[in-house]
Amino acid sequence: MEDPQPDLLYSEEEEALRAAVRDLLTDHCDAAGVISRIESDTPHDLALWKSLADGMGLAGLLVPEDRGGQGATHREAAVVLEELGRAVAPVPYLSSAVVATEALLACADGSADGEDVLASLASARRIGVLAVGLHTAPGASFATARAVDGVLHGELTGIADAAAADVLLVPADDGGLYAVEADAVTVTGQTSLDLTRPVATVVLDGARGRRLGDAEPAVRRALRAGAGLLASEQLGLAEWALTETVRYLKDRRQFNRPVGGFQALKHRLAQLWLEVVNLRAAARNAAAALSAGRDADVAVAVAQAYAGQVAVHAAEEALQLHAGIGMTWEHPVHLYLKRAKADSLAYGTAGAHREALAELVDLRAP
Template structure:
C-alpha cells in the first residue's frame, strides 16, 4: 500500500524551504514586489532556492546533472512556495519545462536548468489541460513564425520550448523572440504572449508526448501549490480570529465561525490526500493520469473557497491592498484554470473510468 505520509527527508526539506521563504520571501516582501514597477520575479530568491539549494534539479536524475529526487519532494517544495505565493518560476521551469526536456532527452539543457544557469519555459498557454489540443507555430524555411498566448513566466525565461506544426518541440533562445507581457490576475505569476518572427530553433524531439507529460506533471504538482495556498489561508484566518475580539470575547469563539473553519479544515485535509496521491502516482508511475485528474478536479474549489473565506473573515483589513490575502485569492483563482479547469479534469476522470455524460459529452455525471 502506498504511504502518503511525509517522510523524514520530506519534513527536513519542508523546514529548509520554509525557513528560506520566511527570511527572504515573506508575504510582506512579496506584496511589495507585486506592487512595484519593476519585475515581479525575485532573482535573489530564485538563485538561492534553485541554485544554492539545488531544488531546480529535483526531478532530474543524478547522471544527468540533477538531484535524482522524485515528484514527492518537488510537491513539498511547491506546498511551501504556494504558502508564500513566492514569485519564482519553479513550477514552470523546474517541473513543466524539465519534464518536457526529460521526454526529449535534452541533457545539455537539463544540466542548465538543474544548475539554475537558465530558466526554461514551455510555450503552452497556462490554461491548457493535459488532454487539450496543442497550439503550434509554423516552420518556414527552417525558422519559426507565429505567436503563443498566455505563457506563464515567459518574461523570466532564458530558453523557450516551442511546439511547431511539423510535430517537433524546438528550443529557442529567449533573446530571439519578442515577449509581450499581459495583464495577469495573479500578480506573482505573470503571463505573456510570445511572438516568433523568423526565430532559429533546435529540434529536440516530438512535441505531443513531451508536452502531454509536462502538462500532466504540472497539473499534478499544481495541486500541492494549491494545498499550500489553502493551508496558509486557514492558518492565518484561525490566528486572526483568535486575536480579534468582539463583545469582549475572541471572534473565533463564536460557534458559527467554528463550524465554517472546521468544514474548511476538513476540505483541506481531503485536498492534502489528493495532492499527495497525485505526487506519489507521478513518482511511481502507478495510474498517474487518474490521480492527477482526481486531484485537479477537487483542488481548485478548495483553494478558492479557503482564500475567499480568509478574505471575508479578516473583516475590514482583509479588503485592503495592504493585507496580502488578496494575493492568495488571485493565485487561487488563476490556479483554478491553470493546466485545465476542474470541469476538464472531471471529464478526464470520466473518460478514464468509462463514464459518459448526458448526450455523450459535457461534464461527467456519476450516480450511485
C-alpha cells in the same frame, strides 16, 4: 500480487526539506516584499530563485543524477511547491523545474542539444519555460508555431513566466519541440490576475530553434506533471489561508470574547479544515502516482477536479473573516485569492479534469 498502496505520509527527508525551504522563504519572501515587487516592472524575485534553485539545488530535483540533477521524485517537488504556495513566492519553479524539465526529460534522450538544455535548467544556470498556454489541460490540443527548416514563426499566448525565461521550449506544426533562446523572440506581458505568476504573449518572427524531439509526448507529460504538482501548491495556499484565519479569529475580540469562539464561525472553519485535509490526500496521491508512474492520469485528474475549488474557498473565507483588514492592499490575503483564482484555471479547469476522469474510468455522463 497487487501493488501496495502508496504511502501518503511525509517521510523524515521530506519534512527536513520542508523545514529548509520554509526557513529560506521566511527570511527572504515576506508578504510586504512580494506586494512591493508586484507593483514594480520585475515581479519575479530572481535573487530568491537563485537561492532556491542554485543554493539549495532544487531546480534539478526531478532530473536523474547521471543527467546533472538531484535524482529525487515528484514527492519532494510537491513538498517544495507546498511551501512556495504557502508564501505565494514569485519564482518560476513550477514553470522551469517541473513543466519545462518534464518536457525535456520526455525528449532529451540521445539529443545533445536536449541534454545541454536539461543540464542548464537542472543547475539553475538558465530558466526554461514551455511555450504552451497556462490554461491548457493535459491531453488537450495546444497552439503551435510554424516551422520551416528550423525557423519558427507565430504568436503564442498565455505563456506563464515567459518574461523570466532564458530559453523557451516551443512546439511546432511539424510535430517537433524546439529550444529557442529568449532573446530571439518578443515577449509582451498580458494582463494577469495573479501578478506573482504573470503570463505573456510570445511572438516568433524568424527565430531559429534547435529541435529536441517530438512535441506531443513531451507536452503531454509536462502538462500532466504540472497539473499534478499544482495541487500541492494549491494545498500550501489553502493551508496558509486556514491557519492565518484561525490565528486572526483567536486574537480578534468582540463583546469581550474571541471572535473565533462564535459557533457560526467555528462551523465554517471546521468545514474548511475538512476540505483542506481532503485536498492534502488528493495532492499527495497525485505526487505519489507521478513518482511511481502508476495510475498517474487518474490521480492527477482527481486532484485537479477538487483542488481549485478548495483553494479558492479557503482564500475567500480568509478574505471575509479578516473583515475590513482583509480588504486592504497591505494585507497579503489578496495575493492568495488571486493566485487561487488563477490556479483554478491553470492546466485545465475542474470541469475539464472531471470530463477527463469520466473517460479514464469509463463513467461518462448519459
